[in-house]
Amino acid sequence: MDFLNDPLKIAADWLMGIFTGWGMPEVGARVLIAFLGVFLLVSILMVLDIFLVWIERKVVARFQDRIGPNRLGPYGLIQPFADIIKLLIKGRYYPTGADKVVYNIAPMLSMMSVFNSVGYGPLAPVILGVDLNVGILFLIAAGAIGTLSIIMAGWSSNNKFAMIGAFRQVAVMVSFEVPMLAMLLIPTVFSGSMGMNAIIQKQDIWFVALAPLGALIFLIAAIAELGRAPFDMAEGESELVSGYNVEYSGMKFGMFYAGELLHAFTFGGFWSILFFGGYRFFGLEKVSPFLAIAIILFKAMIGYWIIMWIKYTMLRIRIDHMLAFNWKFLTPLSFVLLMMTALLNALLRDGSTWLYVSGMFLSNVLLCVGCLGNCADL
Secondary structure, X not given: OHHHHOHHHHHHHHHHHHHHHOOOOHHHHXXXXXXXXXXXXXXXXXXXXXXXXXXXXXXXXXXXXXXXXXXXXXXXXXHHHHHHHHHHHOOOOOOOOOOHXXXXXXXXXXXXXXXXXXXXXXXXXXXXXXXXXXXXXXXXXXXXXXXXXXXXXXXXXXXXXXXXHHHHHHHHHHHHHHHHHHHHHHHHHHHOXXXXXXXXXXXXXXXXXXXXXXXXXXXXXHXXXXXXXXXXXXXXXXXXXXXXXOOOOHXXXXXXXXXXXXXXXXXXXXXXXXXXXXXXXXXXXXXXXXXXHHHHHHHHHHHHHHHHXXXXXXXXXXXXXXXXXXXXXXXXXXXXXXXXXXXXXXXHOOOOHHHHHHHHHHHHHHHHHHHHHHHHOO
């Protein structure tokens, strides 16, 4: 029963007893336990990524009136494993004039950015990697590593189309990280903390009820940060022949693709943590840590499905229109929303709960309605 209540601590204490019993120093045992924890997390994420490939193919097939994978295994479940084998046995080659060191590091950085962001996300009240007190700022920093990998891939490939795709992603990064960072501060205002776990614990009322417009802006900025349609400026298959990764094949290309899918899923998770209560759901998270994990994974999957829905139903935005939308509308709106939220929080937080919630919600609705006319003129 103790294991079900706090599995990480029980498992760590058990391993500590085994390793020290073998004569290993306590410091070395702690380092080895931490390494095993990281290895287990990465292994789980890689298995999850395999099934995300299958899920995305099935979802896009439904949207586009197709069948999707259905040959290998029941409902095509074995198809992702066949694709992995195909990617692994493909021959390796380097573009003429490529910087081989940077060329090979770029796909690894793409995956590393996802693993870094997941490592501090709380999965349950007692299951979390690192409880950073500046967790939401680390989210931006970890995402920047992924953008760096795209820049490195485009530059090292010695290909003009790849370089243009990388430059486009720089423009997207500089643009949409500004409103994203502003929206990350809204849960901080409500909770009084930048720690992910503290933000979840403060959501007796989900923050989406207090700042629905903030949740929407964060989702838009997250999709742009991911480089997925309609903001896939870094790839743009129609004019860049797949953009920054055009010179990659085999498992190196697979790492970029896997990183994109897993990052979309993790952004769905962070969206749920910041605005939808994370692992909290009517007290069920107190029953068992494993039930809390199931709750946050379910919420993350809903966010991931919404991101897929947008990708496969909307056309790509022209890059000048996209940047104009961000700098002329989304960024000013995000700053106004942040200032309004901070002001109303200071004025209403000592009042009744219904007045606080209704005041916050109506202020978001009024601000959104007031800005629709300006958005239509862009």
